[in-house]
Amino acid sequence: MSFSTMLSSMGVGMLRTCLIFILTLLISLPLGMIVMLIRRPGPLPEVPRGEGTLKTLAVRLWRGFLIVLRPVMKIYIAVMRGTPLMLQLLAWYFGPYYLFGMSIRGYRFPAIIIGFSMNYAAYFAEIFRGGIEAIPKGQYEAAEILGYGKTQTFFRIILPQVIKTILPSVTNEVITLVKDTSMAFTLAYNEMFSLAKQIAASQTSFMPFVIAGVFYFIANYVVAFVMEFIEKKLSYYR
Amino acid sequence: MILQMDHIRKSFDGVEVLKDISMSVDSGEVVSIIGPSGSGKSTLLRCATFLEKIDAGEIRYMDKAAVTTNNEGKAEYVPHKELKLVKEYFGLVFQQFNLFPHYSVLKNVMDAPVHVLKRPKEEVREEAMELLRRMDLESRADAYPFQLSGGQQQRVAIARALALKPSILFFDEPTSALDPELTGEVLKVIRQLAEEKMTMVVVTHEMPFARAVSNRVIFMDKGVIVEQGDPELVFGSPSQERTKQFLRNYQR
Ligand SMILES: Nc1ncnc2c1ncn2[C@@H]1O[C@H](COP(=O)(O)OP(=O)(O)OP(=O)(O)O)[C@@H](O)[C@H]1O
Ligand SMILES: [Mg+2]
Numbered sequence: 001m002s003f004s005t006m007l008s009s010m011g012v013g014m015l016r017t018c019l020i021f022i023l024t025l026l027i028s029l030p031l032g033m034i035v036m037l038i039r040r041p042g043p044l045p046e047v048p049r050g051e052g053t054l055k056t057l058a059v060r061l062w063r064g065f066l067i068v069l070r071p072v073m074k075i076y077i078a079v080m081r082g083t084p085l086m087l088q089l090l091a092w093y094f095g096p097y098y099l100f101g102m103s104i105r106g107y108r109f110p111a112i113i114i115g116f117s118m119n120y121a122a123y124f125a126e127i128f129r130g131g132i133e134a135i136p137k138g139q140y141e142a143a144e145i146l147g148y149g150k151t152q153t154f155f156r157i158i159l160p161q162v163i164k165t166i167l168p169s170v171t172n173e174v175i176t177l178v179k180d181t182s183m184a185f186t187l188a189y190n191e192m193f194s195l196a197k198q199i200a201a202s203q204t205s206f207m208p209f210v211i212a213g214v215f216y217f218i219a220n221y222v223v224a225f226v227m228e229f230i231e232k233k234l235s236y237y238r
Numbered sequence: 239m240i241l242q243m244d245h246i247r248k249s250f251d252g253v254e255v256l257k258d259i260s261m262s263v264d265s266g267e268v269v270s271i272i273g274p275s276g277s278g279k280s281t282l283l284r285c286a287t288f289l290e291k292i293d294a295g296e297i298r299y300m301d302k303a304a305v306t307t308n309n310e311g312k313a314e315y316v317p318h319k320e321l322k323l324v325k326e327y328f329g330l331v332f333q334q335f336n337l338f339p340h341y342s343v344l345k346n347v348m349d350a351p352v353h354v355l356k357r358p359k360e361e362v363r364e365e366a367m368e369l370l371r372r373m374d375l376e377s378r379a380d381a382y383p384f385q386l387s388g389g390q391q392q393r394v395a396i397a398r399a400l401a402l403k404p405s406i407l408f409f410d411e412p413t414s415a416l417d418p419e420l421t422g423e424v425l426k427v428i429r430q431l432a433e434e435k436m437t438m439v440v441v442t443h444e445m446p447f448a449r450a451v452s453n454r455v456i457f458m459d460k461g462v463i464v465e466q467g468d469p470e471l472v473f474g475s476p477s478q479e480r481t482k483q484f485l486r487n488y489q490r
Contacts, residue, residue: 048318138336141289145330146350146402147322156353160340237339238384 001203009199010211013192017215020112020181020191025174027117032124038066039073040129073125080122086186089115093187112184116177123173131166132158164234171227178219182212239301240265240327240406240437241286246295248278248285255281256292257461263406266435270448270469273458274484279441282458283408286439287330288321299327300405329399333411335391337383343370343394344379347401355402362401369397373427389420393427400431407431409440425451445488449473457481 044066047059080088093111096102104111135158143153182193190198192215196208241263248256255278263269271279284290286297288304292313297305304324308314315321337346347366351357370376373393383391392412399407409428413421425447431438432451442448448455449469456466457478465478476482 136334136336138332138334139338142332142336142338144289145287145325145328146398147325147354148350152353156349157338164340237382 001199001205003207006199006203006205006208007211010192010195010208013190013195014215016189016191017181017184017193018219020116020184021178021219023113024116024120024177024181027113028120028124031117031121032128035073035077035121035125036128036132038069039077039125040132077122077125080119081126085115085119085180086183088119089183089186091115092118108187108189112187112189116180116184120173120177124170127166127169127173128162130169131162134165135161164237167227167231167234171224174223174227175220178223179216182216239263240267240299241439242296242298242301243286244296245307246282246285246297247293248281248290249293255461256285259295259461259463261456261463261466263437263439265405265437267437267454268432268452269439269454269456270452271439271441271456271458272443272445272448272484273464277458278461279458280410283330283410283439283441287328287408288315288325289330291315299324326402327405329402329404329407331392331395331399331407331409331412333414335383335388335395335415337391337395337398339383341382342379343375343381343383343386346383346394347397350398351401366397366401369400370394372430373397374423387420388416389423392416392424396424396427396431406437406439409438409442411441411443413442413444445473445485457484459484 044063045059047056047063089112092115093104093108096107097104139157139161140153143157148156181191184191185194185197188194193212196212200206200208239262241261243262244260246256246259247254259278259282261269261282271282273279281290285292292305294307294311294313295305296303296307302320302324303316304321305313305315316324338349341349344363344366347369348359348362351362351365352359367376367379370379373396375390375393375397378386378390378394383394386394392415396407396412412428413424416424421444425444428438428440429447429451440448440452452469454466455469455472457464457472457476457480459480465472465476465481472481473485476485
């Protein structure tokens with residue numbers, strides 16, 4: 001098998017790897033934000049007095065939601081960080097069958113995306129929490145005195161500063177994700193690394209692994225480049 | 239009366255920090271609050287600006303009740319919507335400035351009028367530039383807070399507070415975080431505001447400034463107002479032993 005045939009038969013695997021990577025980021029980043037908002041320590045929201053009934057109801061619901069979900073999120077993060085990703089992928093894929101006897105045909109790809117997203121959301125949630133806690137109390141107080149509402153304060157004042165402080169940690173996490181995509185081979189999903197292994201075995205050649213290594217390296221080079229660009233964009237203030 | 243506080247009580251973890259404090263501020267008045275560390279000066283300002291909740295007492299702005307005390311002696315705040323309107327009457331300048339680091343000087347001043355009060359941007363920009371001119375910061379409009387000296391940052395913070403056109407402006411030790419050579423420029427701006435009849439309450443350790451600028455001085459100690467009155471009286475011939483002692487320590 002020539003080099004170019006190897007490359008082209010691994011090409012579809014590369015696309016799948018990219019798909020896992022992109023979908024995981026698209027899901028885990030917002031999910032991590034939501035997990036952080038629930039899990040974040042601090043007082044429960046107070047039910048406003050004499051407010052329109054709809055808003056009062058919404059605050060009440062959110063309050064009850066927090067009381068129930070805060071401990072759940074804590075356990076979720078502990079499990080996600082405390083067990084191997086490989087094991088989690090197996091659990092997500094085979095769990096429905098062993099627990100509920102459900103058919104898992106065609107479920108391979110969704111299981112991979114769920115497994116990766118749930119795992120990375122836990123890590124991102126902790127990074128976001130660290131970023132939020134690093135914002136001085138004075139920023140909240142200044143915003144409150146100036147009349148900003150809670151939502152406005154978060155999106156206009158807090159979040160932009162959080163993004164800047166957490167960017168280096170997020171970069172690390174994203175680079176790890178690029179390499180972690182290879183773990184999809186656990187579920188025999190034919191992304192690039194699984195294909196590399198198959199071709200290497202059938203052709204008794206080490207070349208596929210070299211190609212895989214170069215691929216990961218280039219992918220991470222691009223990630224680092226993009227993140228550095230964003231960091232530069234945000235370096236206008238300190 | 240712009241501000242009226244009556245029988246304010248505030249405890250932290252069972253320790254009473256404000257003990258039945260009453261004070262009022264009239265339109266155009268400049269009131270200085272002095273007193274030893276831990277006497278409750280900041281807590282009083284934080285209660286007046288609703289950053290802390292009082293346990294008991296009444297607070298009114300422009301004769302509108304913001305907090306009242308119910309039959310059981312507990313403080314009750316008016317509903318959120320009404321409180322929000324009352325909050326528009328005052329501004330607060332912090333010891334640590336608390337500027338928004340990701341906004342330029344001009345945006346720090348403009349952002350709240352535009353995004354909180356929803357006023358037209360062009361109009362706000364003109365007013366903001368005028369405020370920066372008054373603060374002698376016109377040329378720094380596009381700078382970011384980290385590029386400014388402490389004195390400049392505090393003047394931006396004052397402009398930011400003034401941009402919302404408060405009826406009364408509180409200052410909590412506005413010069414305490416500054417190098418000594420920078421306090422003058424901030425005090426000058428406050429003095430200028432006093433001349434323009436801006437109503438202000440200033441917690442300060444700058445005794446000569448308090449004496450020269452304020453219409454009234456309040457001396458606080460251990461959560462109570464020990465003495466208050468005309469600055470010449472309080473500084474010149476204090477009637478209370480504790481005031482004398484405090485001022486003696488400052489003379490050195
Ligand atoms: N959030 C808080 N929790 C617990 N105790 C507090 C809190 N804020 C203030 N205190 C206590 O209340 C007392 C009054 O504090 P406050 O900051 O009002 O004093 P101050 O007069 O402003 O002093 P300084 O001149 O040092 O600024 C102090 O004993 C302080 O330890
Ligand atoms: Mg203080």
